[in-house]
Amino acid sequence: MKKMYSTIIVDDEPLARKIIKEYLQDYPEVKIAGECRNGRQAVKTINEEKPDLVFLDIRMPGMDGFEVLEHLDLMPRIIFTTAYGDYALKAFEVNAIDYLLKPYDRKRFSTAIQKAIGRGTKPEDDVDRLLRVVQQVKEPEDYPKRIFVSVGRKILSVQLNDILWIEAEGDYTQLHAQSGTYLCKLSLNLLEGKLDSSKFMRVHRSYIIATSSIEYLKRDGEGGFIATLTDKASVKVSRTYAAKLRTNIW
Numbered sequence: 001m002k003k004m005y006s007t008i009i010v011d012d013e014p015l016a017r018k019i020i021k022e023y024l025q026d027y028p029e030v031k032i033a034g035e036c037r038n039g040r041q042a043v044k045t046i047n048e049e050k051p052d053l054v055f056l057d058i059r060m061p062g063m064d065g066f067e068v069l070e071h072l073d074l075m076p077r078i079i080f081t082t083a084y085g086d087y088a089l090k091a092f093e094v095n096a097i098d099y100l101l102k103p104y105d106r107k108r109f110s111t112a113i114q115k116a117i118g119r120g121t122k123p124e125d126d127v128d129r130l131l132r133v134v135q136q137v138k139e140p141e142d143y144p145k146r147i148f149v150s151v152g153r154k155i156l157s158v159q160l161n162d163i164l165w166i167e168a169e170g171d172y173t174q175l176h177a178q179s180g181t182y183l184c185k186l187s188l189n190l191l192e193g194k195l196d197s198s199k200f201m202r203v204h205r206s207y208i209i210a211t212s213s214i215e216y217l218k219r220d221g222e223g224g225f226i227a228t229l230t231d232k233a234s235v236k237v238s239r240t241y242a243a244k245l246r247t248n249i250w
Contacts, residue, residue: 005117006033008049010042010068011057011081016102020055020081023109030117039063043071051076053116055100058082075153077116143196147175149182158182160199164213164231166191168206176233203227203237203245211249 007030011017017035024030033049036042039060046054046068054076058065065080080099098112146157162177168188175182184191192202202208209227217225223239237245 002029005030005052006049007031007053007055008034008036008042008046008051009055010036010039010065011055012037012060016057016081023106026110027113027117030113039065039068042068046076047073050074053077053079055079055081059084069155070157072154075155079112079116144194147184149175149184151182156182160195164210164229165233165235166208176231178231201241201245201248203235203241205238207235209235214249
């Protein structure tokens, strides 16, 4: 007996939804649990229905596809659909479960659906893959306004203005924010390159701090400082970075 899969189609274009429904007729094991015209409707429906698979448009009015991912209680398998083949396309090819670049034909659709219902990856692997997509393509500006993290099977955004300091955690980092502490699957070096140097500063091989979070500095007797931050954390500023920190804040 074939495994049954439930799916929700999210797209603001009626024709795009109609095409997906037509192509799904070739896959009786995939049952449509709902259709959504916008992101807010999608969040409500996906959280209520908990489908196995979602066809998710990227650019929609009000809330785009990436923002939908932030508000899901559990992460289903996602097939992105998009009419845009610019900066996002390469990242989707490498990282996403799959994408459908509009207009696509039945053969291309078949490839995508087979990946989604025939693969053996674990749900958490899908979350990590989607997280890498979001980190790479959500914001094309010079500096992002937020960093995306996975918490269980959810993808959450942490506003950079909320971050007080960042700590290396092996190949990853811990983001210490006013709202809590989050594991980010970017290295400290990679994360440093994404941050606005007028607001964040590397102060140690293991630490980056938001300069606005510094309450006071105390000399450590070795040419560096101990920085006390607004969350009362004490972060070491090594001698290598001490002079630059003085220049930036004094």
